[in-house]
Amino acid sequence: MATTPVIFDRPLLRAHARRARALTPATFLIDRVADDLADRLGAVLRQFPLALDLGTPTAAVRSRIGRNEAVGRVIRAGVQGGGADADDVVADEEALPFRDASLDLVVSALALQAVNDLPGTLVQIRRVLKPDGLFLAAMLGGDTLTELRESFFVAEATTEGGVSPRVAPFVAVREAGALLQRAGFALPVVDVDRITVRYASAVDLMYDLRRMGATNPLAERRRVPLRRETFLRTTQVYAERFADADGRVRATFDIVWLSGWAPHESQQTPLAPGSAKTRLADALGTRELPTGEKPGR
Numbered sequence: 001m002a003t004t005p006v007i008f009d010r011p012l013l014r015a016h017a018r019r020a021r022a023l024t025p026a027t028f029l030i031d032r033v034a035d036d037l038a039d040r041l042g043a044v045l046r047q048f049p050l051a052l053d054l055g056t057p058t059a060a061v062r063s064r065i066g067r068n069e070a071v072g073r074v075i076r077a078g079v080q081g082g083g084a085d086a087d088d089v090v091a092d093e094e095a096l097p098f099r100d101a102s103l104d105l106v107v108s109a110l111a112l113q114a115v116n117d118l119p120g121t122l123v124q125i126r127r128v129l130k131p132d133g134l135f136l137a138a139m140l141g142g143d144t145l146t147e148l149r150e151s152f153f154v155a156e157a158t159t160e161g162g163v164s165p166r167v168a169p170f171v172a173v174r175e176a177g178a179l180l181q182r183a184g185f186a187l188p189v190v191d192v193d194r195i196t197v198r199y200a201s202a203v204d205l206m207y208d209l210r211r212m213g214a215t216n217p218l219a220e221r222r223r224v225p226l227r228r229e230t231f232l233r234t235t236q237v238y239a240e241r242f243a244d245a246d247g248r249v250r251a252t253f254d255i256v257w258l259s260g261w262a263p264h265e266s267q268q269t270p271l272a273p274g275s276a277k278t279r280l281a282d283a284l285g286t287r288e289l290p291t292g293e294k295p296g297r
Contacts, residue, residue: 004117008168009219010092013114014079017057020213027058029212032195033109033138033255034060040257041065041107041136048105048134052077054125055093055111057213065107072104078111094121098128101262105129108137113170114217122183132264135185141170142192142254147242151202155233164222176256185260186267193255198248202238205251 020026038061049072053062062074077089077096091097093108093115106125115121125135149167156164171179173192180188199205209215243249261267 004120006219007116008114008217009221010114010116013213013217016210016215016217017213020211023211025058026208026211027060029195029197029253030056030058030060030110034058034064036193036255037061037107037109037136037138038064038068040259041071041105042068044070044134046070046134048072050103051075051105051107052098052103052128054078054096054106054108054137056107056109057111061107061109094124096124096128100127101130101133103128103130104133106133106135106137108139110138110140112137113139113141114168118171119179119182122179122185126183126185126260126262129262131262132266133262134259135261136257136259138255138257139171139176140253141176141256142173142194143252144170144254146252147238147250148202148205150241151234151238154237155230159227159230159233164220167216168218170254171256173256176258180258180260183260184263186263188258188260190259191257193257195253195255197251197253198244199251200248202235202249205249 034056047070051065051071051074053065053074053076055078056062056076057078059076062076065071066074075088077091079090079092089097093111094117106129112118112121122135129135145167152167173190177188177190180190197205199208206215238249239247
C-alpha cells in the first residue's frame with residue numbers, strides 16, 4: 001500500500017498559525033480572497049442550507065458568505081484552536097469527520113495548498129457533498145513567491161555552496177484541473193488570479209509572511225537558523241532583481257480558484273462524439289474541403 005509523501009510539517013503549520021495570531025496578523029490577502037469568494041458564490045443561483053468552511057485561517061469567509069441569503073448554516077472546520085476565530089469542528093483537512101452526502105456547499109480559502117494529500121482531500125470533499133452540491137476554493141499556487149524562491153536560491157548557492165527548500169511547492173493550474181476530474185467532480189473549473197504586492201524591502205515581505213503564518217513549513221527544511229550572511233545576500237538579490245523604479249520590491253501571489261459539483265442527473269453533460277446535427281462549415285457559412293484538398297488562392 002502506497003503511503004502519502006510528507007511534504008508539509010502539519011504541527012509546525014499550526015504553531016505558525018498560533019504565532020501569527022499572537023502578533024498583529026496580516027490579513028489583507030485572506031480578506032481579499034474572502035471578498036472574491038463571496039462574489040463568486042453570489043453569482044450562483046442556488047440555495048445552500050448547510051455549508052462547510054474548511055481550513056480557512058480566519059473567520060473572514062464565514063463572515064462574508066453568511067451575508068448571502070442563499071446560504072444557511074455555515075460550519076467552520078479546521079485546526080486553528082481557540083481565540084476569536086475558533087472553529088466549530090476541530091478537524092484536519094485531510095480527515096473530514098462528516099457523513100457522506102451531508103453538505104450542500106464546501107468552501108475553503110488559502111488552506112488546501114498546505115495539505116500533504118491534496119488528491120485524497122479533494123476525494124473526501126467530493127464524498128461529503130450532496131448530489132449537485134458545490135465545492136468552491138482558493139489556494140496559493142502557480143508562481144506564488146517566485147521572487148523569494150529565486151533570491152534564496154541565489155543567496156544560498158553563493159554563501160553556502162548549496163541550497164535547501166525554503167519556499168513551499170505550489171500546484172499548477174493545469175494540475176489542479178486534473179485533480180478535480182480525478183476526484184470525481186462534475187463541471188470542474190480552474191482559473192488563476194495574480195496579485196502583486198509591493199513592499200519597501202524583502203525584510204518587510206518576510207515579516208508579513210510571519211504575520212500570515214506562512215513561513216517555511218516544509219518537512220525537509222534545514223533545521224538550523226538562517227545564517228546572517230545568507231539573509232543579507234537574499235535581501236540584496238531581491239532588491240537587485242525585483243525592485244521597481246521607486247525602489248520598492250514586488251511579491252507575487254497566484255490565487256488558484258477551483259470549483260466543481262458533486263455529480264447529479266440534472267447537470268449538463270457534453271454531447272457524444274458524432275452526435276452533432278449541424279456541420280460547423282454550415283454554421284460558419286464556408287465550404288468544407290475533403291481531406292487532402294488544399295484551399296484555392
